[in-house]
Amino acid sequence: MSDQDSFKNESLPTKIFIIVSVSLIILAAIGFVVALIFFGFVGLFRIIGIEYSSYWSLLWFAVFYFICGFIGDFIVKLLFGLMRASGRWSWNALKGGYFFFSFLINWGIISILVALMSSIDIQPLTQIGIALFLALLDLVFDPPKEKKADMEEGGE
Template sequence: MSPFRDMNWKEKMASIVGISIFIIFLVGFVVGIYFFGIAGVFNLLGVEYDTVWSLLLFVISFYFLGIIVEIFSKAIFKLTTLYIKGKSKVMVIRVCIEFTSNWLVLYTVDEFMSSITLSIKTEIIVAVLIALLEIVFEDAADKE
């Protein structure tokens, strides 16, 4: 028995709108964290960008392209570490794969955008930083 069966159409629409607003808020919150994090790192590294909107477009592009690339990098990580013993070896492989996928996304977004130009040194620093943060937060979430 479906809980939506006893609801009228107004209640169903209110539920759909409420869930949609919640999802939009959640995605906005995650993109906001990425935005302020990347803006802070860019500020520390001296990266210049034309406008805040170009930075926002960079972050949104990085986030959504990163989701697509991460699907493949997770599969590569699982297949690569299938028969490897030892936590340190697995961790080194994980950092390498995370770094490579983040650098690939940063490089791709940077090449398509003319309003932000990153040096290779900055791309590497940001890719390493994001890779390490992703690993730390994933490990913390797995332990809870």
Template sequence: MSDDNSSFRDMNLIEKVIAVTAIIFLIVFSISFALGIVYFGFAGIFSLLGVKYDSFYSLLIFVLIYYIVGIITDIFSKAFVKIPSQFISGKLNLFFTRMIIDCTFTWLLIFTIDEFMQSITIPFSIEILLALLLFIIEIAFEDKKAKRN
């Protein structure tokens, strides 16, 4: 009977270190690549919409705070969508309910970060537009995942 870990045990110390280092490198590279796409995506959107920020570092802080706090607000947003969805009939009504709740939470997050960060200035109308744009992007990616399954 063969043991699944027998090949790992047969490796010498240098091979194990190389394997672990390669795995860590792939994980760090993947996370960095994803964050880079998001960072430059925000930079592009901000550039198109005329949002002013002091430096690329302040934009990086904005993006990091947005995604860290966004995880928490996304949980609440999904809960607030789930409750009324039980009482709403029709896909269109459910879509608009979800859009209003999700955009409200996203706008509140963007507004709060904008107010706390002095190095970035987002006009109110751009905050609303950005929340709507992020909702549309989320729906677009969500639909692609649903079609694959």
């Protein structure tokens, strides 16, 4: 009970300090993720040879991709959960579905952003390649978790 009352008993300057500190930590974490996405796109676009008008347009592309990707990741996990709940798919088929959904969402996000932003031009075949690469990264770094029920059923 004393743990719950501890913040209420703090003085006003201490409360403000705590709230500002936590807010800055959260903003720093979000900024770090957006910076990783931004510099990842800079490197990827430089390797592939995609032209963009300025770093600001690329920054906006990365920010919008981050926002849309957050929503897209939720959709991928929802679709993966529906596949898993049906119980009709082996583990390899579930991972393939996760990869396919991730690819489609990434391709959709990139296509929409390219259509809306005139300062970045990516050819459709290159969009597909980038979406495949991002889906592969998603599968490698954030793989779907296998439940015990999936392992006990012997799903491959």
